[in-house]
Amino acid sequence: MSGPYAVPSDRLERRFQEKNPPLAPGAARREAERCLYCADAPCITACPTRIDVPTFIKRIASGHVRGAARTILEANVLGATCARVCPVEVLCEGACVWVREDRPAIAIGRLQRYALDEGATPGLLPQAAPSGKSVGLVGAGPASLACAGRLALHGHSAVLYEKRGLPGGLATTGVAPYKFRTEDALREVDFVRSLGVTIRTGVTIGEDVTVDELLATHEAVFLGPGLGPDSRLGIPGEEGPGVVGAVEWIERMKNGEGGSLENVERALIVGGGNTAVDAARALRGLGVPSVQFAYRRSEREMKAYDHELWAAKQEGAVVLDRTAVAEVLRRGGSASAVRLVHTDGDGKPTSREIATIPMDLVVLAIGQARLVELVRRFPGVELDARGRIVADPVTGRTGNPRVFAGGDARNGGKEVVNAVAEGQAAADAIDSMLRGES
Ligand SMILES: Cc1cc2nc3c(=O)[nH]c(=O)nc-3n(C[C@H](O)[C@H](O)[C@H](O)COP(=O)(O)OP(=O)(O)OC[C@H]3O[C@@H](n4cnc5c(N)ncnc54)[C@H](O)[C@@H]3O)c2cc1C
Ligand code: SF4
Structure with a gap:
């Protein structure tokens, strides 16, 4: 098991085979050579994090796998997770021009995984000099991890507070095991930690650390707590085993x-x-x-x-x-x-x-509650009628100028890649604020 986190070895999820096993180098290169390297590539526009798909694929085709990994990670710091969990059929691969020709789409997800498995080596991404500024992040799911990773690249210290024993949010606890197992999710967490991010697990914001303490400790706060427990039907006989x-x-x-x-x-x-x-x-x-x-x-x-x-x-x-x-x-x-x-x-x-x-x-499986009690404790942060955090659609800034938000708690529940896009955009906005530019 990767990093400091341990999970039982006899978990049921281990009985599943991977749906999309890794590509061998020869197969990856042949698949990359099918790409038409389209101008105005629709696969880029279909990706919420706007990964430059033709550029990274061209790099695989020319044998420059480290360069391919860098292209991906510059746009999406959780690229290895997204490569496996994204619904590519309705995003990048669904938009690939080959589909219009009734031919199979380029296997973008598998090529992305290949590039990151083979090419994501330490020190790949340039990091700014330390700024001395610190940001606290609520939760260690994809939204907060992506925000923290990007903040670390900007030179800021990022501390994630996660109530569970394992970080990773639903990437660790929810995604189907034939796509992504817990050890894969924890490996991605390790990558983010390698950028200098601190993760404090077993710490519930609002209980172990109060909202006032959080706001007093950090120059800015990112809210990425996701959604709450499963909703119930409210019918007779519902409570109890089974x-x-x-x-x-x-x-x-x-x-x-x-x-x-x-x-x-x-x-x-x-x-x-x-x-x-x-x-x-x-x-x-x-x-x-x-x-x-x-x-x-x-x-x-x-x-x-x-x-x-x-x-x-x-x-x-x-x-x-x-x-x-x-x-x-x-x-x-x-x-x-x-x-x-x-x-x-x-x-x-x-x-x-x-x-x-x-x-x-x-x-x-009728939905999840919203974490309204937690959010209401943050002064100035508002919720809409559906319990979602109200924030600027581009920057994720809430009604409290020092508090930003992203992921399921803000968008009501989408995909990992949406949480990543929102977390990264918030990190860029927080960086501007900390540098006194906004
Ligand atoms: C069963 C299931 C399967 C899914 N499968 C896919 C898939 O295959 N592909 C895909 O792209 N998306 C999938 N999704 C959606 C995706 O997982 C979410 O959109 C994404 O994880 C949202 O990220 P997040 O960081 O906003 O929230 P989360 O992943 O929920 O992370 C939030 C974290 O915050 C922590 N937290 C909450 N409150 C506190 C507190 N007070 N203090 C400290 N920590 C706190 C939580 O413990 C959690 O770890 C799935 C969702 C579910 C429910
Ligand atoms: S749309 Fe398809 S063929 Fe065109 S650049 Fe993207 S992956 Fe390559």
């Missing part, structure tokens, strides 16, 4: 002791987004015979990416659409069945019964 939030279950599967699913024959995932699909694919991959989705609208309205839902169905998951769970029935305390009802045109449960079916595990 009903669990999806993000909580995925975290346990990735980083907990290798729990057993031996007694789980049937699992029901409530929800239709990407987290629901990740949970379904993980349960099928771990051998649960029956995995169904209960989704309150029509299947085509499910929010998950089409390619991910298609894969889940190929793997045997079944969609029950226009369906809601009205009650969880229990035997001897454990969940034993669910009562399903039809929904109306707005996706709301009706009293029209569908069936009561046996069920051993119910996984709730």
